Amino acid sequence: MPNALQLEGVSKSFDGYKALSDASFTVKWGEVHALLGENGAGKSSLMNIAAGLYAPESGHLLIDDNPVRLKGPADAARERIGMVHQHFKLVKPFSVAENILLGLPKRAGSHRARLLETERLVAEKAAEIGFAIDPRQTVATLSIAEQQRVEILKVLLAGARILILDEPTAVLTDQEGERLLSTVRKLARQGAAVVLVTHRMSDVKRFADRVTVMRGGRTITTLDPAGIDIAELVKLTVGESPSLPEHTRNEAGPVRLQVRGLRSPERGGRRILSGVDMDLRAGEIYAIAGVGGNGQSELANVLMGLPEPCEGEVQVDGLGDLLSASPAQRRELRIAAIPADRYGLALAGNLSIADNFAIGQVHNGRYGGFWRLREGVVRADTRAAVERFDVQGARSPGQKAALLSGGNAQKLVIAREFSREPNIVLAHSPSRGLDVRAGAAVHQRLLAARDAGAAVLLISEDLDEVLALADRIGVMSGGRIVAEFERPADRQAIGKAMVDHA
Incomplete structure (x- = not known):
């Protein structure tokens, strides 16, 4: 044949x-x-x-x-x-x-x-x-x-x-x-x-x-x-398989982000978000597990400031109502956002690596004004971030971001979002499509942010990822959190909660 x-x-x-x-x-x-x-x-x-x-x-x-x-x-x-x-x-x-x-x-x-x-x-x-x-x-x-x-x-x-x-x-x-x-x-x-x-x-x-x-x-x-x-x-x-550092459940700090009664409008007799209640605390990773299509993407959009009609409350420490916050206010609160669609929502592929990195701090004047950027500072910061976050394939700050592989594009997103030590990290499927090494690097960054006191929200359909990283786990089904588990969590119990409420 x-x-x-x-x-x-x-x-x-x-x-x-x-x-x-x-x-x-x-x-x-x-x-x-x-x-x-x-x-x-x-x-x-x-x-x-x-x-x-x-x-x-x-x-x-x-x-x-x-x-x-x-x-x-x-x-x-x-x-x-x-x-x-x-x-x-x-x-x-x-x-x-x-x-x-x-x-x-x-x-x-x-x-x-x-x-x-x-x-x-x-x-x-x-x-x-x-x-x-x-x-x-x-x-x-x-x-x-x-x-x-x-x-x-x-x-x-x-x-x-x-x-x-x-x-x-x-x-x-x-x-x-x-x-x-x-x-x-x-x-x-x-x-x-x-x-x-x-x-x-x-x-x-x-x-x-x-x-x-x-x-x-x-x-x-x-x-x-x-x-x-x-x-x-x-x-x-x-080569040698990188391993995730062993960690026990952290003693969580105060609530950094609180979600109450989050609902989306009815479509065809159902709500994609049907009353989400959730607390995100400093110094912990709170992971949301669930079968795709149960409102995870819509919840991520709301929290990251993407257009998503909804009602309810999202309160953030130091500001109050997050739903009405501007992008500049979110940056000042040091909220890091890592969306699932890194090319569609996190990066502009036709722009340079430097432009994609600098956009995170243009608003605060570090790089000058919108119409006159301090190009030398931008390039120096970009080179330092590329080296620190091991963004391979980035040959110069002027290279188009679209030429980076998936794993290195994700590292660039994280380098930008973590360029100022974050207070809150919102990560949706952060290691989706990444190889073992790149995925481990992303996981280590999330753990380091948690250990530095950030409140980390991880939304993932990869149950292995959830179990490896989470201090607390919420199961999302039918547009709401239907069960919560403390670390160490039982895989079978989580799976049962996902299925029983589907």
Whole structure:
């Protein structure tokens, strides 16, 4: 049987930076092939070439052992290659079905008839996979996890036989991820070829037939994951595995942030936020666990000052009503915000690393006025922060932020938000899509902020992350906190609370 997809001797540079150097990768029909590597190892760049988004500077791409030249994503789609990107490519004002219709071949009939047919197809495929998705719901109202499901449905319904999934389970619960990967493996057994770009070693061990490891833009090795344990796999990928420091529950200080009766307007007879009550104390990490789509994103938006209609009270120590606070007031209170969508909400990719870093203190005059920045001070502070927070791939303060890998982009966000020692940290899925090393670095920053006296709110759908970091855990379901647990918390009890109230 011919190979499904081969990339041989591929090289690619961005702004003088060598992202890929003689990299190779092969996936066969009927297999799930995992692709591992640290953030910035070149995995996404290599797969973006396979999906027609980038053109290689050298090397070859073959499909069914035949050389192919892709001039763009449309050519890749005609070759039945579909990629689900880690950072979503959805039109937020459109419905789920409208977004998926954009990626389907044009058929005869009116737009309304084609939309109705797409709604039917979405409902059928969602039910088959086990996704709870309303085809008519607007994407802007969906949680991060739900948007990920839409992207997966979009590729499957477009008829791709070579599926490239970039961190597909990063925003799914364990059960949802297992269901999805079981479906993906079934598709492979039916003849498809699946590339699984992931940092979850357990997913590789359980669902991959082969695994390829990349480092520094090069292919290091390809092997059978059944013949290697997770510790060895981690070491191959990132060297010695960094460990999270052991910590016991802190003695919490005074309440820094208090939420009472937070409700959003009714939509279709239900409220996304239906009465959230929560206290966030100095010197503790309070984590919110729960299945995606239960109001976590909306709560994060409210607390971070993003537009989200709601009623209720959010009181913050030193100010009072947080809901009416300006961005400048939030900065003066030293509230650090790390949103789940780092590229859409935390960084301006087309601006420089220096511009993205400096925006956090432009209001207080450190860098001069809006119309006349003190460029020398900005560059010096940016270089110091890049070094302190280990933002790799940042070759100069003038480099575009979009050229940073996911993990290093997240480090830049944290460097800016922690440029003044924070009193309150609001972090939503801070390690989503990051490799082991980058994720550990984020966790260590959150623990250090807590130990320095900050009140830290962690919203995460990764229960391992919650259990590792939290001093207290609140379970969110149906738009409210339904149960709370003290450290050390019982995983099964938390899971039961998540399910019983779903």
